[in-house]
Amino acid sequence: MSNLGLQAIYGFLNTREDSVCERVFWDKENSEKGALPLSVESQRPLADFAVLAFSLNYEIDFFNIVSILKASGIPHYSEQRDETQPLIIAGGPCTTANPLPVAPFFDCLCSGEAEALLPAILPVIGEGISGKRDDLLKELAKIPGIFVPRFPSAKPLVRQKMxxxxxxxxxxxxxxxxxxxxxxxxxxxxxxxxxxxxxxxxxxxxxxxxxxxxxxxxxxxxxxxxxxxxxxxxxxxxxxxxxxxxxxxxxxxxxxxxxxxxxxxxxxxxxxxxxxxxxxMRSVALAPEAGSERLRQTINKGISEAQILEAIRMTGNAGMQQLKLYFMIGLPGETDDDIQAIVDLALTGKKIIESKRGKTRLTLNIAPFVPKAGTAFQRLPMAPLDVLQNRIAVLKNRLSGQGIKINNESPQWSEVQAVLSRGDSRLAKALADIEKESLPDWRKAVENHQINTDFFAHQEWPPDFNLPWSIMEPSSR
Ligand code: SF4
The missing domain is CATH 3.30.750.210 (Transcription Regulator spoIIAA)
Structure with missing residues (x-):
């Protein structure tokens, strides 16, 4: 409910004369007890709706798609559904970047912003929802920014924007x-x-x-x-x-x-x-992303050490209670010196705060670099898990005793994210088999379907390798 994109779509659909939108949230615990997922507003089961629209914001959301459909008694592959079942749509940052890993589950996927897409989609759905499903899908496939996996267009998918x-x-x-x-x-x-x-x-x-x-x-x-x-x-x-x-x-x-x-x-x-x-405001977050000037230039962060330290000084002077600094590890070209540079920067920052007798608490949030579809680094590999674990350990060893709190994201889950971010439609079979969102279930499923996770997460792809998301317009890949 704190997702403004979801709220925007809800508001947009409910201010129109020709549509009504309800919300459904995935309640795993209730579902495990056998409860049917119901809409918040009218308490109706999902199979009763004409359309189900998923908002996919993070790759890890992919784990919930099949669970929700299964719990609602709706076949999870698009090709197994017909006009007696809801039309299933997805949108959000993940489908805009690379819809392939979840494509087989959806009747259509949206690339771009809802306000630009919905005015074109709604009349087509309104007219075709009670007709033959294939006819409706073929009409939807003609709309710019819409990808219909069963009737893919030969033209590139053009992201729609306001x-x-x-x-x-x-x-x-x-x-x-x-x-x-x-x-x-x-x-x-x-x-x-x-x-x-x-x-x-x-x-x-x-x-x-x-x-x-x-x-x-x-x-x-x-x-x-x-x-x-x-x-x-x-x-x-x-x-x-x-x-x-x-x-x-x-x-x-x-x-x-x-x-x-x-x-x-x-x-x-x-x-x-x-x-x-x-x-x-009592807490501020700043994102230097890398400790050294050299690595910040590599990632095009465009901020100097002097600017970072000045921002820390301002935060301390203003009397903020908490300052969070966000860094990535495993960035392309990163060395041990870059990790030491994070340590040095954090310690200098702490000294600056203390020199003014500031009480600002310093926290470092560490996340592994994950290559994302559509970015300049999309062909580059994620660092090996042992390297990431070692770097986290070094940061904790050198900073934890200094009164600086360290939070880190899990390298293992970041690897899952990387596979789903750069994956293709073969991933759908593995996702369909996962009963529980857990690393052992994930590992078993990718192994059963012979998915080479090392290829998707940890290998550099040459410039002539055809990207799984090559259906997207060239400026988005
Ligand atoms: S490009 Fe991304 S990381 Fe860089 S400043 Fe903008 S939002 Fe932040």
């Missing part, structure tokens, strides 16, 4: 206590990112960077303050908004508390930091 974000303001439409960010009214500030970090799917799958206007953001926030005291500004680099300071000033003037989802450290100023603290 020109003017103000045409569809995106904000919370369902407010509930039953969610992570329950005290926030969320407002989308921007989409895409202009910084083109070579590992990042945001710049490849959502470019170009576009902003909602200051006027629209202020109006939405004004409305949001009727329901919540805090406005949560959402975007990949919120402080890149050209009028961010004016926006913060307007929010503070309205008596709003402020929270932001991300902060690009090059656009940080003491004034911005001061307003964030005034707006009640």
């Amino acid at each position: 020109k003017n974000l103000d045409d569809y303001p995106v904000h919370s439409v369902v407010l509930t206590q039953d969610t992570e960010l329950s005290d926030l009214y969320l407002v989308e500030v921007e989409r895409g990112c202009a910084h083109n970090c070579r590992f990042c799917m945001v710049s490849s799958a959502f470019s170009p960077m576009r902003f909602h206007s200051l006027d629209s953001l202020v109006k939405q926030s004004e409305n949001g303050l009727k329901f919540r005291k805090r406005i949560g500004l959402v975007g990949p680099a919120v402080t890149d908004h050209p009028q961010i300071e004016e926006l913060f000033r307007s929010l503070l003037k309205m008596g709003s508390q402020i929270s932001i989802s991300s902060l690009r450290l090059t656009s940080l100023t003491p004034e911005i930091m001061h307003m964030l603290v005034q707006g009640g």
